[in-house]
Amino acid sequence: MRESGRVSAAISIIEDFERRRVPLKTAIADWARNARFAGAKDRAWISGLCLDVLRRRRSLSAAMADEGARAATLAALRFVWGRSVDDIAALAEEAPHGPGPLTPVELQALRRAERAEMRPLAVRADFPSWLESSVLRAFGDCARNEMTAFAARADVDLRLNTLQASPEKALAALATVGAAAHPFVKTAARIAAPGATDRAPAVTVIPAFNKGWVEVQDLGSQIATLAAGDVKGAQVLDFCAGGGGKTLALAALMANKGQLYAYDSDARRLQPLYERARRAGVRNLQIVNPATDKAALEALAGKMDVVFIDAPCTGSGTWRRHPDTKWRVTEDQLKRRTVEQDFVLSDGARFARLGGRIAYVTCSFLMEENEDRLEAFLAAHPEFRQMRALEEIERSGLLTVEGRAALAPCETASGALRMTPARTGTDGFFVAALRRERR
Numbered sequence: 001m002r003e004s005g006r007v008s009a010a011i012s013i014i015e016d017f018e019r020r021r022v023p024l025k026t027a028i029a030d031w032a033r034n035a036r037f038a039g040a041k042d043r044a045w046i047s048g049l050c051l052d053v054l055r056r057r058r059s060l061s062a063a064m065a066d067e068g069a070r071a072a073t074l075a076a077l078r079f080v081w082g083r084s085v086d087d088i089a090a091l092a093e094e095a096p097h098g099p100g101p102l103t104p105v106e107l108q109a110l111r112r113a114e115r116a117e118m119r120p121l122a123v124r125a126d127f128p129s130w131l132e133s134s135v136l137r138a139f140g141d142c143a144r145n146e147m148t149a150f151a152a153r154a155d156v157d158l159r160l161n162t163l164q165a166s167p168e169k170a171l172a173a174l175a176t177v178g179a180a181a182h183p184f185v186k187t188a189a190r191i192a193a194p195g196a197t198d199r200a201p202a203v204t205v206i207p208a209f210n211k212g213w214v215e216v217q218d219l220g221s222q223i224a225t226l227a228a229g230d231v232k233g234a235q236v237l238d239f240c241a242g243g244g245g246k247t248l249a250l251a252a253l254m255a256n257k258g259q260l261y262a263y264d265s266d267a268r269r270l271q272p273l274y275e276r277a278r279r280a281g282v283r284n285l286q287i288v289n290p291a292t293d294k295a296a297l298e299a300l301a302g303k304m305d306v307v308f309i310d311a312p313c314t315g316s317g318t319w320r321r322h323p324d325t326k327w328r329v330t331e332d333q334l335k336r337r338t339v340e341q342d343f344v345l346s347d348g349a350r351f352a353r354l355g356g357r358i359a360y361v362t363c364s365f366l367m368e369e370n371e372d373r374l375e376a377f378l379a380a381h382p383e384f385r386q387m388r389a390l391e392e393i394e395r396s397g398l399l400t401v402e403g404r405a406a407l408a409p410c411e412t413a414s415g416a417l418r419m420t421p422a423r424t425g426t427d428g429f430f431v432a433a434l435r436r437e438r439r
Helices: 003-020 024-033 040-055 057-064 069-080 085-093 104-111 129-149 167-173 219-228 245-254 267-280 294-298 323-327 331-349 371-380 389-395 401-410
Strands: 156-160 188-191 214-216 235-238 259-263 285-288 304-310 352-362 384-387 417-419 429-436
Touching: 003 024, 003 040, 003 069, 003 085, 024 040, 040 057, 040 069, 040 323, 057 069, 057 104, 069 085, 069 104, 085 104, 156 167, 156 219, 188 219, 214 245, 219 245, 219 304, 219 352, 219 389, 219 417, 219 429, 235 245, 245 259, 245 267, 245 304, 267 285, 285 294, 304 331, 331 352, 331 371, 352 389, 371 384, 371 429, 384 389, 389 401, 389 417, 389 429, 401 417
Parallel strands: 235 259, 235 304, 259 285, 304 352
Antiparallel strands: 156 188, 156 214, 352 429, 384 429, 417 429
């Protein structure tokens, strides 16, 4: 495809996404089914442009004084991708594939520098207006800087799986994709975020991935898993296991010693875990099916050394990777998530033995899903006490000196951690640690 046709395709996909309010990947897949002429490079280019448009949807529209998908896409080419106005004009008017010649108003807007100072925070920093009070509550005077970082492209983070290979061996096998060891965690590696028109390396097709030496996992997610602490030989329940990304990280942290149980209220979400665990060399895992293993689950009550709760949430911390979700989340969805969080935290707590611990994790920066939920839980469950999450992470043995220094400023007043792209270069994660002090 010519670039002019790619731009037209991106505009069409954004329009479809906003009209139907479907996930962006659905809109892209639907377009691709009718565009058999598009190759892999075309799809990657178009997907990258669509994602960058949605990362900065509001500020781009404000720069153009136009809410349409065409205006935002043209602005992304200029202000995010750095294309010249003359280049954009040539692409737009190229027949028959371009989106049509630029209007005088569009030309004028593209030639102006972005002037954001007088716009509302939610427009300048690209998030829904109804969340502005929540953003200010979480970040205060740092809100613009924090939220702007959520609108950037994300690096590709990898976890080196010590159940299958040493970190050194796994890292050497990743040289072909440009991965380098990350200084925060001893078993983490990173591939720098691709440029505007570049494709991220296809990590999942290299031999090291197929051998189970490496998993794709955001560094923040890896650090959150370390909040389980020193769990070699322990009894651990991953209570909201889903597809099993953190389950596999827990198994590696346990070195296949002790017993790891993976449970999720939806059996369908657990399905990928069977094959993933086999590839990763996990041997101490029991997957608890909610439909057929209820008795087995109940038998674990009061016996777990660690209950790991990766609670369902809005996913606001993953907006760099999934920018479409920030325009689809609603106030009602946030309220429903807080109800679910209260339930899973209270329900999961009954599995912790006396002296046992809970790790509560969300991929959200919103205090409504984090501090507020802990406050409600502790008020209803005085038998638990909050601990410093950073101390538990250190007990895992995988955090480096540099990692500790980076995480220390992320501690909240109560001892939890709030990681963000601006602070730690990770997705947004909240991590809290609790201990059962009495029955």
